[in-house]
Each structure stands twice: as C-alpha cells, then as structure tokens.
Amino acid sequence: MSSDPILRLEGIVKRFGNFTALHAIDLDISEGEFLTIVGPSGSGKSTLIRLLVGMDDLTEGEIRLRGKRIDQTPANKRPTCMVFQSLALFPHMTVGQNIEFPLRIRGVAPEQRKIRALELLDLLHLPRSYHEKGVTQCSGGERQRVALARALAFDPEILFFDEPLSALDYRLRKALEKELKDLHNRTGKTFVYITHSLEEAMVMSDRIAIMKEGRFVQIAVADEIYSRPVNRFVAEFMGEVNLFDVEGVDGGVFRAPEMEIHVNGGGGDFGLSLAPGETGTLVVRPEFMRFLPSGETADFILSGILHAEYALGSRIQYEVEISGGEMVTVEKLREDRFTGALGDTVVLGFDLEAVHLIREAGHEKH
Amino acid sequence: MKSIDHKLGFLNALPLTLVLGVSFLMPLLVIAGFSVMPQKVFSLLHLPDFSSFAVILKQGYYKSLLWSLGMAAAATVILFVICWPLAYGMAKVFGRFSLVLTIAVVMTLFVSENIRLFGWSLTLMKGGLFEGHMRAWFGVGFDGLLYNVPIIIFGLVYVYFPFMLFPLAQGISMVPDDARQAATDLGATRLQVLRHIDLPLAAPGIMVGSLLTFVLAAGAAAESKILGGQAVIVIADDVETAFTFGQNWPLGAALSLILILIIGAIAVYGISKVDLDAIMGRKGR
Structure with missing residues (x-):
C-alpha cells in the first residue's frame, strides 16, 4: 500500500448553517484496502460518506480519485457506489433486475446483463433461480447480498458501505461480516465502510479510522487502536x-x-x-x-x-x-x-x- | 377462531353490500333493462330489442361518444403532465407549504362547478374580462376564446385538476427517497430515475388519478355546454337529451350503457394493473 492513494481527501469541511459537521478532514485511502470509519452517532461519518459518493456538496476541500478532482462531479457520474443502510433495493423489480440495473442504465445488452447477474449471484452464494424472484420476497440476509451484487455490477472504483448490517440480527450479522471480508479479498476492490460498531470494524478492516465530532481521532490498524489508543475516547470506544x-x-x-x-x-x-x-x-x-x-x-x-x-x-x-x-x-x-x-x-x-x-x-x- | 373471524367479516360487510346492491347495482340493471326496450314504447312486456343500439350507429351518436372519450383522454394526459411536477413538489419538496397548496386547491371545490365555469366564460368571452382589457389597453380585439374544442379540454383540465393532483402526490410520496438516490448513485440520469424508479413506483397514484379524471371527464357535460357552446356534443349531453327532451328512454339507456361498459372496462383493466392496497395503505412493506 505504498503506491499513490486511490482516494485522497484534503481539508474537507461541511457546514450546515452555523453547525460544522466536518472540520478539515484529511484522509488517504489506498487501492484495495478495507477501511472502516467508526464513530458514535452524530460524529459526522454519515455526512462524510454522503460527500464522498456525491449525494451532498462539500463546503470546502477537495476529493481526488486517482489524482483527479471529483468533488464537483455529480453522483451519477462518479465511478463510486454505495450500499445503503436501508439497502435501497428497488421493490418493483426482481433480484435480477436489481442487479442488472447499473448495466441497463449503461445500455448493456440484455443477454450480457443476465450473464453478469448470474455470475454475481454465484459470487454472493445466492441460487441462480433468484434471478426471477421478487426482491421483496427475499429474507434480510438475501437482500443484503442482492444489494452487494447490484453495487458490484456497477463495478465501482471504490465501494462504500453505510452501516448495511445494522438492521440484521446478531448471528446473521456475524456471518455477513466474515463474508464481506472474504468478498473483499476475492474482488480486490477498495472498500470503505462506516459503522458505529467497533466489533464490526475489528473483524473486517485493514485500517480503522475513529471519528468524533467531525474529526478523525485516530487512524491505524485494528491492533494498534486496541492496544495503543491515543486518548481516553478511543480507549473507551474500543470496548x-x-x-x-x-x-x-x-x-x-x-x-x-x-x-x-x-x-x-x-x-x-x-x-x-x-x-x-x-x-x-x-x-x-x-x-x-x-x-x-x-x-x-x-x-x-x-x-x-x-x-x-x-x-x-x-x-x-x-x-x-x-x-x-x-x-x-x-x-x-x-x-x-x-x-x-x-x-x-x-x-x-x-x-x-x-x-x-x-x-x-x-x-x-x- | 378462524371461522368466527370469517363470519364476523361477512356480517360486517353485509349492510354495505346491501346498500351498494340497492343503490348502485339496481339502477345499472334498470338502465340495462331499458336499453333493450323497443324504441318509443314504454312497456315491460316485450322481447329484448336492440333497435336503440342500431339507432346509435345509424344516427351518428357514436361521434359524441368518441368526442367525449377523446377529450377526456386529452385532459387526462395534459393533467398528468401539469400535475406531476406539482405533485412531486407537494410530496417531496414543499414541506409545510404543501398544506397551503392543498387547502387552496380544495377550496375551489367549495364553489359549484357550473358557477366556476361561468366565471371562465365571462373571463374568456368576446367583450369579457380578457378580450375587453386587451381591446381597451392595446386596441387589439378578437373573437373571444370560447366555443371550440381546446377550450372544452381546458375546462376539463381546470375542473378535474384536484382529482389528478392528490392521487399523484400520494403516489409520489410512496417512492422511497433512498431508491431514487441509489439509482442516481448507480449512474442513472434524472430522466432514467424518472423512468425506472419514479413512474413505476408511483404507478398506483398515477393510475388512480388518471382513472378518476378520465372517468369523470368522459361523463362530463357542463364544460362542453358552458365553455364549448355547441362546438361539439358530448355523450352526457346526448343521454340527457334522450331522457328529457327526446323522451326516448331506450336510446338514453343504451347510450348510458355503452359509456358505462367502456369506462368500466378501462377502469377494471387499469386497477388490475396496479397494487391499490399500496396506496390505500393496507399492506405494510
């Protein structure tokens, strides 16, 4: 991970009226890493991820993807994509149509779309017959996988996750955490994950960034954060x-x-x-x-x-x-x-x- | 337990079923009975006779039916295009201003439709509010804007505006914001989001609004009478004339029946295409 960062944030500031949600955030994300941003609610992590995918405009600062500024690029033109907390699956479409959506938008031919969708179903351990299944008929864990497959179909440079596991029960969450880490290893994509759960962060991440009140408090590998916290906040946050x-x-x-x-x-x-x-x-x-x-x-x-x-x-x-x-x-x-x-x-x-x-x-x- | 629930449900539904049967189904049956009476005869003792339907074809009554359906379709399409952005705003953007807008639109319903149409007539007629001002201020006079087909369609659009707006706003409010955001995030342009996300997910609202406006407009007579003069005769006009001035009940009944069948078929088809429970709020997702 010594090469140039895939994503570089420089002095990101976000204000809502008088309230400053993010205070001059700097961060380099390396190609292929699994970075988790952890913080209590209200720490600004959701605000940050919304800026990164382009759903909100930043007040100050620059976002560079492979050296190219993207902070003024609209969300639908950015080569990044996000798995929503709510998953945001399209309820009127089948599993297959959901997964193929980004390809359909790009005008990929139906046969090729289907080939890719079936590959992704395989990758995420979903039966191929699910291609025709209504997405509302899927269970929580299956929907999670469909949302992941849809995001991967987009083939993003960076895949963002906004607490997608938080609504699941404990056992399923544990299983999916491991699956997600495994998926990261197999795809080699850059994953940026936000969560308020430190356990989740520890299981999956290469690096963890701890956030508090719109600032990063500590960015390091999990072991270091656990054994060498920089302050009381991090120490207490880590269990x-x-x-x-x-x-x-x-x-x-x-x-x-x-x-x-x-x-x-x-x-x-x-x-x-x-x-x-x-x-x-x-x-x-x-x-x-x-x-x-x-x-x-x-x-x-x-x-x-x-x-x-x-x-x-x-x-x-x-x-x-x-x-x-x-x-x-x-x-x-x-x-x-x-x-x-x-x-x-x-x-x-x-x-x-x-x-x-x-x-x-x-x-x-x- | 289950059988008790079933019985209770049946018993609860019974009174309304009876009321609907008597007040809704009976008149329909009476109309159907009248329509197969011989022309100009009033007798219940006769064999079914379809001469009224032949008269409709021969004497060109189907033209007024086509005018009604055509103008209703035009008004529905125009209303959809006008109301979509407004309904979108009410459902997603305006916030508390939506309430003001709702009250303003509902208030217009407090005044009788005929009176409002006469208001437009006075505004648009030759020497009326609009043309009179144009002549007085700029010296350009013209023939007035009434008595043509476009003005009838304008009247329909004006009168049935709330019947499109509110179902549409309800439909749009059912489109989850995150689905729209996710589609954008996955590369969709605004137009693609509209086509793949907004329109299909708001379909129940679109269907309800369109059916309401179409059905009401297809059976409307006041707009063509008050604003349209005699430019075109609509089917509701023909029905009224047949029952009153013409004293030809079988003809009136036959015309009504045809209108009811056409509209009924369209409504049943439309409703079968969407999940009405979604908009009525019974089924939680």
Whole structure:
C-alpha cells in the first residue's frame, strides 16, 4: 500500500448553517484496502460518506480519485457506489433486475446483463433461480447480498458501505461480516465502510479510522487502536477498559492513587515517564488483569471487593470495587474462572507489558 | 377462531353490500333493462330489442361518444403532465407549504362547478374580462376564446385538476427517497430515475388519478355546454337529451350503457394493473 492513494481527501469541511459537521478532514485511502470509519452517532461519518459518493456538496476541500478532482462531479457520474443502510433495493423489480440495473442504465445488452447477474449471484452464494424472484420476497440476509451484487455490477472504483448490517440480527450479522471480508479479498476492490460498531470494524478492516465530532481521532490498524489508543475516547470506544489517573513525580516515576507500584522492585524509571506534575491516564484492558493469589506479586497491585460476576459466553467478567468506589473490570476465559465469592476481598495485579499510557488527564470518569 | 373471524367479516360487510346492491347495482340493471326496450314504447312486456343500439350507429351518436372519450383522454394526459411536477413538489419538496397548496386547491371545490365555469366564460368571452382589457389597453380585439374544442379540454383540465393532483402526490410520496438516490448513485440520469424508479413506483397514484379524471371527464357535460357552446356534443349531453327532451328512454339507456361498459372496462383493466392496497395503505412493506 505504498503506491499513490486511490482516494485522497484534503481539508474537507461541511457546514450546515452555523453547525460544522466536518472540520478539515484529511484522509488517504489506498487501492484495495478495507477501511472502516467508526464513530458514535452524530460524529459526522454519515455526512462524510454522503460527500464522498456525491449525494451532498462539500463546503470546502477537495476529493481526488486517482489524482483527479471529483468533488464537483455529480453522483451519477462518479465511478463510486454505495450500499445503503436501508439497502435501497428497488421493490418493483426482481433480484435480477436489481442487479442488472447499473448495466441497463449503461445500455448493456440484455443477454450480457443476465450473464453478469448470474455470475454475481454465484459470487454472493445466492441460487441462480433468484434471478426471477421478487426482491421483496427475499429474507434480510438475501437482500443484503442482492444489494452487494447490484453495487458490484456497477463495478465501482471504490465501494462504500453505510452501516448495511445494522438492521440484521446478531448471528446473521456475524456471518455477513466474515463474508464481506472474504468478498473483499476475492474482488480486490477498495472498500470503505462506516459503522458505529467497533466489533464490526475489528473483524473486517485493514485500517480503522475513529471519528468524533467531525474529526478523525485516530487512524491505524485494528491492533494498534486496541492496544495503543491515543486518548481516553478511543480507549473507551474500543470496548471494556480500565482507566487510572496518574501523575508524574520526581525521578520519572508516577503515582496512581490507590495503587501499589512495584515495577523494577518498586522504583526508578520504567519507560512510562511523566514529568513531575504532569497528569495522564493508564489504560489496562480487562483481560490483562489478574487475580493475585497470596504470595504472588505483579508490577501493579490493587485491592478491592468482588462486586459482581457476569457470564459473557466464552469469558467471565468480574467487577471489583476498589477504594474510592471505582469499579475495575476483569475478564477471564471460562476455564480460568476465578473461584472467589461476591463480597470477598481480592487482590488484582497487572504487568508493565499490558499497560498503555495516555498523556491526557482524565476529565471524565467512566 | 378462524371461522368466527370469517363470519364476523361477512356480517360486517353485509349492510354495505346491501346498500351498494340497492343503490348502485339496481339502477345499472334498470338502465340495462331499458336499453333493450323497443324504441318509443314504454312497456315491460316485450322481447329484448336492440333497435336503440342500431339507432346509435345509424344516427351518428357514436361521434359524441368518441368526442367525449377523446377529450377526456386529452385532459387526462395534459393533467398528468401539469400535475406531476406539482405533485412531486407537494410530496417531496414543499414541506409545510404543501398544506397551503392543498387547502387552496380544495377550496375551489367549495364553489359549484357550473358557477366556476361561468366565471371562465365571462373571463374568456368576446367583450369579457380578457378580450375587453386587451381591446381597451392595446386596441387589439378578437373573437373571444370560447366555443371550440381546446377550450372544452381546458375546462376539463381546470375542473378535474384536484382529482389528478392528490392521487399523484400520494403516489409520489410512496417512492422511497433512498431508491431514487441509489439509482442516481448507480449512474442513472434524472430522466432514467424518472423512468425506472419514479413512474413505476408511483404507478398506483398515477393510475388512480388518471382513472378518476378520465372517468369523470368522459361523463362530463357542463364544460362542453358552458365553455364549448355547441362546438361539439358530448355523450352526457346526448343521454340527457334522450331522457328529457327526446323522451326516448331506450336510446338514453343504451347510450348510458355503452359509456358505462367502456369506462368500466378501462377502469377494471387499469386497477388490475396496479397494487391499490399500496396506496390505500393496507399492506405494510
């Protein structure tokens, strides 16, 4: 992905009256990548995708497709296409007519259209007999595939997705996420996907861009976003997390209230340095928290009272109330289940490798 | 359970079925009975006789039928073209202004059709509002705009405007915005979106509006009388004359029957082509 980007966004601004929905967005999208833009509702991700496909005009900035400006090109002249949240299938047409629509618009002969439609039905694991089926008679998952097939029939340079899986039930969604990733691998097309579900993003994407209030907060591969979030927003958005306020003290060591720190035997520089007086946030994922049997130690130690236990299927989640009333979340695989009773006093520990430091103080308690 | 539902449904439908049977079907049967009476005879004791239908052919009554159907068709087409953009605006663009427009259009229905047509007559006649002003201000006089076929069609268009506008707006409002956007996104031009998305998806509204205007216009007499003078005789005029002035009930009945059959056939064909439940809102998609 070192070559020139297929799509380049430069300083994209979108205002609705006095409200600025997008603040100078810059983004390069590489050919063939699966990029997911994730953000809570109202973060501007839908606005952005509407600009990219040409359904809205941008206020400022440039969109370049392979170096050519397309931001003034009307939607029907852009070589991109989108799978809608509602799918936007044409209810009065059969599955075949839906898939063939972009070809029909281009004046492709009926026989060739049909050949292509049948190929796409195969590609999306739909029976060929569906060509004649009314699109309203299809199930949710089938409609999803029809919408995909129709978009692929258009043969777009970039395929955009506006949360197309959000209306489906959990199991079907999980299956289609994998199918979509598989489809991406097989077609080699550039996919740009927006969603509010981080899980969806993690399963499918090469890169994830996290959006908040009309700006990108972090753009990186999934692993990096998960283990090295740039701020508290990203850390919390990426699922369950424990955040501890810390403050730098003399000698490059920092102090966390209610926490014993035993790194390198309890002192000295251990790589996570904060200047004296500087504040930050320590990020620890619940799966890196351990219950410490007596006699064992860890780099960081906390004690508290076991408050609650939740079964999450393959994992068990525990909530431990530490002094100050804050809750710490711990997750264990089912086979490593902790055998304490609720109300017991427990000691928690985690090690330096599991820790990520954000140089941003905690304004909000989670 | 199911059989109780069925019985209840039947019982609920019964009163209206009876009312319709008596008030709608009976007159039709009476008309049909009259139409096969011998000419100029009033007797219920006779064999069916189709002489009235022969008279219609021989004496050229079919011409007025053709005029009626032709002008109704023209008015329907013109109304569709005029109302489409307006209905589109009402359904998708105007927002609250649609309500104002709806009220304005409905208000015209509060005044009797004849009075409104006489208003147009006064406006368009020689020495009327329009020609009189033209003569007074610019010195160009002309013969007035009444008493021809186009003005009758204008009258039909004017009178039946709401009957096209509202069903059309209803039909267009059923076209999902995202389908239109998706079609554009997939490369369709505005014209292609109109042809492949808007028209087929608004078809129930188009059909209802067209049938209403066509059926009403085909049976209309006031426009041709008031605005058209004697330029052409329409079928409704002939029916009225036959029943009243002519006292030839079999002829009037035969003319009515032919009109009813033609219009009925068109209506049944049209309705069979679209999903009326969609516009009536019974079937949720």
